[in-house]
Amino acid sequence: MVQKRSSSFGVICAVVILAFPLATVPGVARGEEVDNPQYQAWAKYKPGSTRTLAGELGKGSGLSMEMTSTLKDVTPEHATLSTKTTVNMMGQSRQRPEVEQPVAARMQPRDISAAGEEDVEAAGKTYKCRVFDVRSESSGRANAAPTSQPAPSTARIWVSSDVPGGLVKMIVHTPGGDMTLLLKSFEAK
Numbered sequence: 087m088v089q090k091r092s093s094s095f096g097v098i099c100a101v102v103i104l105a106f107p108l109a110t111v112p113g114v115a116r117g118e119e120v121d122n123p124q125y126q127a128w129a130k131y132k133p134g135s136t137r138t139l140a141g142e143l144g145k146g147s148g149l150s151m152e153m154t155s156t157l158k159d160v161t162p163e164h165a166t167l168s169t170k171t172t173v174n175m176m177g178q179s180r181q182r183p184e185v186e187q188p189v190a191a192r193m194q195p196r197d198i199s200a201a202g203e204e205d206v207e208a209a210g211k212t213y214k215c216r217v218f219d220v221r222s223e224s225s226g227r228a229n230a231a232p233t234s235q236p237a238p239s240t241a242r243i244w245v246s247s248d249v250p251g252g253l254v255k256m257i258v259h260t261p262g263g264d265m266t267l268l269l270k271s272f273e274a275k
Contacts, residue, residue: 119193119194120193121192123252125191132160132275134273134275135157136155136157136273137155137269138152138271139253139267140268141268150173150174151172151173151267152270153267154171155169158186163190164191167186169185198218199218199219208255208270209271209272213246214246215246215255216244216246217245218243219242221238240259242256255267
């Protein structure tokens, strides 16, 4: 069964993964929609394409994670992703409920800043990536009370058009600790 909510650890990841491609487009009026780069990064692939990211929360924390996103379908209006996450803590592995997420073809622009280009070694290959810095305000919990104070998160992300969904590397800085995720594998269909 697919669950529509996720744990706080998963929410932090989801916030950054969703936020990464949402660049401000100069000259676009507020309220005007723009093409969604995340949709575009998935829509050029066929259903069944996957991307797996793996990493850990803080050095020596004993907490690691693997996230596999699968493209379920693509329409002119949206792409549907299904993400399975496995969390390993202190030697115990726990599969989180699968989360299904629609990614709209059009969206409101958001602010991020370009930080250049870098080569990233991942999954046995070197990828030429565009680098972005992202700032996000999130409660850090899927079921947080509306009165909860937002917790700022910052991230640096590396994006390549050679990978379904684009994401190759991500370093997230949150009040709960730092997390690094790196492309482990992908299958393009």
